[in-house]
Amino acid sequence: MYERVRELAVEGSIYGYYHPAAQGVQNHICVLPCGGIFEHPIYKWTVSDLKYYVKYHAGDQPVDSMFNGFVFKGYSVEKGRYMHPLHAAFGQQANRQDWEQWTESLFAPDTNLKALYALADDSPLDVWVSIPYPFIDDKVFGELHGSALYFDTTERRFAAISWWIDQFIARWHAESYLSQKLHFRGFLWQRESINEYDDELVKRTNAYIRTKGFLSLWLPYYASYGTTNWKDFNFDVAAYHTNYYGNTMYDYQWVNAVSYSASYYNTGIQMIYGKGPIYNGTHHLDHFNLGLPEYQGYMKHSFIVYQFPNQTMKTIYSENIVDYIRIYMFIKGLYTKIPYPNMVY
Structure with a gap:
C-alpha cells in the first residue's frame, strides 16, 4: 500500500477538496x-483553557x-468509563448514566x-459534538x-443514539441564549473507520440528524473502511486524518498522497500537531508546508480540522510561541514555507 501512496503523491492535487461554503459551515475548526485514557485529561474546558483557541494572543x-x-469529542466523563470505541478496553463501557452525564458536561x-x-x-x-458510541454488547445499557x-x-x-x-x-433549545454567539452545526460520528456491522447504523443515524x-x-483515518465512499453513509462533511506523525515508517509523502485522495474524494484535511513518542519535531511543519499553493494547496482551498494530541494551545503558547504564531498564520492564509535541516522538498 505504501508504494501506491508514493505513486499517488507524485500525481498531485487537483484542488477538489471539500470546501465549507458547500454547507455554509465555518472553516478552520479544532477538536x-x-x-481519555492519558494522565490528567481535560473533562471540562474552561475560559482559561480556551482563550488561546478562540483568540490569537x-x-x-x-x-x-x-x-x-x-x-467537543467525548472520550469519557469520568475515569475508567469510556464513550469512545478505542478506549473501552482500558476500562468499562459507558452506560445510559454516562451518556446523560456527557450532555450535562457539555452544558455545565x-x-x-x-x-x-x-x-x-x-x-x-461553530460547534459540533460527538455522539457516544453504542458498543455491541450483551450488558444492559440502561432503561429506555x-x-x-x-x-x-x-x-x-439506533434507539439509544436517536434518544x-x-x-x-432539547437541551440546546432550552438554553437558547447560547445561539447568540454559538452556531450548533451538528454531530460527530466517533469512530474513525466504519466497521461493516455499523454500516446501517451510521446511515440511519446520519439520516436522522x-x-x-x-x-x-466524520473525521476518518485515511484508507480506513468507508473513506472512499463516505457520502454513501449520509455524512455531510468529512476530513481525512493523514496518519503522518514523523516517527513511524511513513514519510512526508504520505501527506501528499492523502491530500490527493482528499481532493479526489471531496473531503477536507486534518492538521496534526502532536506531542509524544510517535511525533517528531517537524511533522507539523510538513503538514503546514505541504498545504501551500506550490504543493497541495489545502491551506486556502480545503476545509481544515486541527488536532493537537497530548497538548493544548495553552501549552503551545507558553512553551513554543513560534509554533503558536505559525498556526495562526496558517489559519489566516499568511503562512510561508518553513525549512528545517534535512528537508527534501
Missing part, C-alpha cells in the same frame, strides 16, 4: 478532546480571532459550551422507554 492579550469552530456552568460563549464575540463560533436496553441489534443501538440526539437538541435540521461530521 477539543474531553476525557500576543503578549498574553487577545489581538485577533483564531479558530472559527470547535468539536462556566465550562465547555458556556466557556466558549463567554469568549465569543459578534461573530458566532420503560424497558432494559441491550446493544445486541442495530435497531436497539441521545433528541435529548441534546438531517431530519432534525443538522449536519453530520
Whole structure:
C-alpha cells in the first residue's frame, strides 16, 4: 500500500477538496478532546483553557480571532468509563448514566459550551459534538422507554443514539441564549473507520440528524473502511486524518498522497500537531508546508480540522510561541514555507 501512496503523491492535487461554503459551515475548526485514557485529561474546558483557541494572543492579550469552530469529542466523563470505541478496553463501557452525564458536561456552568460563549464575540463560533458510541454488547445499557436496553441489534443501538440526539437538541433549545454567539452545526460520528456491522447504523443515524435540521461530521483515518465512499453513509462533511506523525515508517509523502485522495474524494484535511513518542519535531511543519499553493494547496482551498494530541494551545503558547504564531498564520492564509535541516522538498 505504501508504494501506491508514493505513486499517488507524485500525481498531485487537483484542488477538489471539500470546501465549507458547500454547507455554509465555518472553516478552520479544532477538536477539543474531553476525557481519555492519558494522565490528567481535560473533562471540562474552561475560559482559561480556551482563550488561546478562540483568540490569537500576543503578549498574553487577545489581538485577533483564531479558530472559527470547535468539536467537543467525548472520550469519557469520568475515569475508567469510556464513550469512545478505542478506549473501552482500558476500562468499562459507558452506560445510559454516562451518556446523560456527557450532555450535562457539555452544558455545565462556566465550562465547555458556556466557556466558549463567554469568549465569543459578534461573530458566532461553530460547534459540533460527538455522539457516544453504542458498543455491541450483551450488558444492559440502561432503561429506555420503560424497558432494559441491550446493544445486541442495530435497531436497539439506533434507539439509544436517536434518544441521545433528541435529548441534546432539547437541551440546546432550552438554553437558547447560547445561539447568540454559538452556531450548533451538528454531530460527530466517533469512530474513525466504519466497521461493516455499523454500516446501517451510521446511515440511519446520519439520516436522522438531517431530519432534525443538522449536519453530520466524520473525521476518518485515511484508507480506513468507508473513506472512499463516505457520502454513501449520509455524512455531510468529512476530513481525512493523514496518519503522518514523523516517527513511524511513513514519510512526508504520505501527506501528499492523502491530500490527493482528499481532493479526489471531496473531503477536507486534518492538521496534526502532536506531542509524544510517535511525533517528531517537524511533522507539523510538513503538514503546514505541504498545504501551500506550490504543493497541495489545502491551506486556502480545503476545509481544515486541527488536532493537537497530548497538548493544548495553552501549552503551545507558553512553551513554543513560534509554533503558536505559525498556526495562526496558517489559519489566516499568511503562512510561508518553513525549512528545517534535512528537508527534501
